[in-house]
Amino acid sequence: MTTWAEKYRPIYFEDIRGQEEAVAKVIDFIKNFPSPRETPSGLKKRAIILYGSAGTGKTSLANAAAKETNSEIFELNASDLRNKPQLKETLKPAIEQRSLLKKGKILLIDEMDGIAGEDRGGIQELVELIELSEYPIIMTANDAWTKKLSPLRKKCEIIQLKDLDYKIVKDVLIKILRKEKKFIDNKILTEIALKTKGDLRAAINDAQTISKLSSEEQIKTLFDERNKEENILDVLKKIFKLKASNETLRTFDQVDMKTDEIILWVEKNIPLEYRDKKLAKAYELLSETDIFNGRIYKQQYWRFLVYENIFLSYGIASLNKENKTNFTKYKRPTRVLKIWMNNLKIAKKKTIAEKYAKHSHISIKKAMKEFPIIKLLINSNPRR
Ligand SMILES: Nc1ncnc2c1ncn2[C@@H]1O[C@H](COP(=O)(O)OP(=O)(O)O)[C@@H](O)[C@H]1O
Ligand SMILES: [Mg+2]
Structure with a gap:
């Protein structure tokens, strides 16, 4: 069974709801992405931190950026950052241009919050590798302002994704239900949208579960x-x-x-x-x-x-x-x-x-x- 949240994951920029400002900033960033040979290091930001609450579209936005620029996506696990030599070994070949391939590339390090406070070595290494990267690096985090990310912040453009407004959440739910030919009472839809507080993934999951439930008692539970x-x-x-x-x-x-x-x-x-x-x-x-x-x-x-x-x-x-x-x-x-x-x-x-x-x-x-x-x-x- 695929979850609705997966089935209806936004593919293109225009599918990402309620994040117009963040989308525009990402587009701008990619358009102006400098080659390390063009600009002396440190002049222009070579990486992005997308931050915001869970289920607001961070991972989707990173993937849409790759899709829209016809780039492949190279995903690095935040736990790869634990080990400094290993990070270099994985990331170094990925950030170097291979002229044979014309296709672009975007590096994604999803859920940076996953790294524990002590893993400083990895972060330091990452800061250096960002300077050398031929490709844009996109990181995601719930909170961009924690101490452990502070060495990165100077090197990154920091872009916020908003908690989604409940009206947008409700609208997405209605569209999905229509496509799935399922019905949920309007009052309950409003309640889902309000209760999940801008976390669209949670709202979609709730709607999927509730669409299968038959009684009020179950919904209340x-x-x-x-x-x-x-x-x-x-x-x-x-x-x-x-x-x-x-x-x-x-x-x-x-x-x-x-x-x-x-x-x-x-x-x-x-x-x-x-x-x-x-x-x-x-x-x-x-x-x-x-x-x-x-x-x-x-x-x-x-x-x-x-x-x-x-x-x-x-x-x-x-x-x-x-x-x-x-x-x-x-x-x-x-x-x-x-x-x-x-x-x-x-x-x-x-x-x-x-x-x-x-x-x-x-x-x-x-x-x-x-x-x-x-x-x-x-x-x-x-x-x-
Ligand atoms: N802004 C959005 N527009 C449309 N769908 C969204 C949005 N944010 C989240 N979703 C839905 O929630 C799911 C999870 O989104 P995701 O991008 O993984 O969120 P995050 O990475 O911020 O936790 C998506 O598959 C999609 O169904
Ligand atoms: Mg995510």
Whole structure:
């Protein structure tokens, strides 16, 4: 199954919505791109940093630039920047002109936020290679203003992609739904567009999921899950980025999520935030929490819930020597997706059980218990 977001990825500049200024700047940049022989080094910018929130069109814009100039695209992974000699080995041949090939080339280093703070060597090397490049280099990042990118900034034109206006998001969704011959209620479309806050990829994904859902209950569940996700991301930011304080102890109050699930989120994202000794320490705290969690359930010592919370919040935050301002794109643990899907299934079950209960004058609870029979009934009726 291809996702709609992939299927409807913009190909040409004109397909990229709501980013006219950024598109114009990219066109300008490529038009005036100087050969290193023409200009003494440092006079003109030889690389771009496209920055903006997720799902605003950065990767699409870089690819469209290649398409529009009939250039091939050479993509470098941000993790290639970790290793200085390796970076040189990969990038050096790519930035040198091969006169036999007339086709242009654009080098893309996508998601620069992926490089951790310590990988300075790679960045320094990249700065030097930019000077020598015969081809435009396009980098993308959520945040162009972090410290770790500062050596690059001087060498790059920095172009911002805006968070997309909800009206544009809604318009894109309507066009896709029309092509897919699917229908979503106008109110729900507005809600998707508002909730995803300018992240068009998220909006398209939500629309695709919702187009498959049948009941209001399921749709509501999906929105609840998205709210929960927003809250937990905010919580992660607090415990991973801020110095521990009394406030820290209350961090988890703002999210309505079971500790087991919180642990999954913390576990998935610890390696994105800490390294070496701190990484080990963070995992240690996590396993303490997990052990505690097990004990609490086994022995029903609910009082211990407080301690568990302390390990997870204060414990981890105490690894932060100072408030950090860098940006980290946190990931969703895979098991959480399964929990989501499961919640959706339960919601669906509940709507069916509700109808059945009403029809046969029994309680919803009873109908839920009798669900295997209901399922049998539904499946044996070809007209459903
Ligand atoms: N400005 C935009 N115009 C049209 N579609 C967009 C735009 N931004 C994002 N999308 C949709 O979202 C998907 C992801 O976009 P992408 O360019 O990968 O975003 P980013 O790199 O900023 O996270 C695309 O495949 C497309 O479907
Ligand atoms: Mg991208």
